[in-house]
């Protein structure tokens with residue numbers, strides 16, 4: 485039996501519809517337009533496409549959007565000054581530093597992300613927001629794992645009491661995903677490159693979330709019949725085709741539900757960024773008036 489297809493476009497449209505209403509109400513009631521600044525350093529082709537998509541999505545929903553393009557040769561100090569200026573800018577409620585940074589700035593990534601004010605940290609990468617999430621005080625939460633949760637919630641898939649297995653332990657997806665699922669009462673297992681006998685663990689999963697960046701890594705023998713499979717991977721094959729971390733064609737025959745790639749989780753990431761930007765704007769307005 486083929487799995488239920490969890491198509492990102494339906495869930496993303498639902499989220500965008502409610503963000504649009506929030507933006508309109510905030511403008512009408514407070515006279516404030518939520519604003520997002522995205523900083524892109526260097527010429528990474530994939531990053532340029534992602535940033536252009538973010539800008540377009542903001543414009544569609546009436547969110548003010550600024551893209552700040554900086555040369556690959558920029559110093560850490562100049563970047564810190566740019567972030568400090570955006571922290572002070574009252575027209576900007578969300579700041580996103582597009583990753584990956586050029587090689588020369590890679591070691592400064594943690595310091596640069598920490599320079600973004602936690603209330604403007606729409607990526608949810610600041611240690612304050614990471615700590616809040618880990619202690620059950622969800623605030624600004626990383627967009628991709630937040631999008632995975634939205635898929636499960638909007639598709640009416642029960643999380644509480646279920647065994648959720650995550651493959652991948654990144655700060656951007658795996659770790660925040662675990663905390664979001666724990667907060668919703670799942671039993672959570674995180675697997676990674678050193679996990680011994682991975683299939684024996686993944687085949688126990690009611691919900692399997694895969695975020696490792698390896699094309700077609702998850703095969704049907706690793707999946708419990710009827711499981712919900714969420715594929716966060718986006719990999720480009722030699723023939724330019726985009727595929728996920730899950731072997732979709734074979735896993736869809738055993739899974740109960742599955743997200744496609746492309747057309748799955750990726751569409752939710754931008755929707756959650758827009759949602760976080762409005763959340764940040766409301767938060768800053770409330771803080772100013774408290």
Ligand code: GUN
Nearest residue numbers: 580581582583584607627
């Ligand atoms: N590059 C790829 N995904 C992301 C993301 O979610 N946030 C940032 N800042 N950079 C990214």
